[in-house]
Amino acid sequence: MDAFTIIRRPVVSEKSYALVQRERTYVFEINLRANKHQVREAVEKLFDVKVESVRTAHVRGKERRLRMHLGRTRSWKKAYVRLTPQSKTIELF
Numbered sequence: 001m002d003a004f005t006i007i008r009r010p011v012v013s014e015k016s017y018a019l020v021q022r023e024r025t026y027v028f029e030i031n032l033r034a035n036k037h038q039v040r041e042a043v044e045k046l047f048d049v050k051v052e053s054v055r056t057a058h059v060r061g062k063e064r065r066l067r068m069h070l071g072r073t074r075s076w077k078k079a080y081v082r083l084t085p086q087s088k089t090i091e092l093f
Helices: 014-023 036-047
Strands: 007-010 025-030 051-059 063-066 069-072 076-083
Touching: 007 036, 014 025, 025 036, 036 051, 036 076
Parallel strands: none
Antiparallel strands: 007 025, 025 076, 051 076, 063 069
16 A cells, blocks of 8 residues: 555544644544554655654444434544654644
């Protein structure tokens, strides 16, 4: 997989923005089959930064209802990427 298929999009929320400010940690939605080593290489290649650590988490889809029909949102995977103190910041916001 190349870097653009591993990193799908940044997760932009209040919590992720607070992590950037407090801990230099960025949150990305990633491919379900990607592992931590692939995420590290992809972020370093795409944004030209040094990664200190990577944590991953699976997010289960939720049941949603539209009138009488039940459905389910898709499950996805996210990665918390912490940069080294010497790295430049990533301009996502």
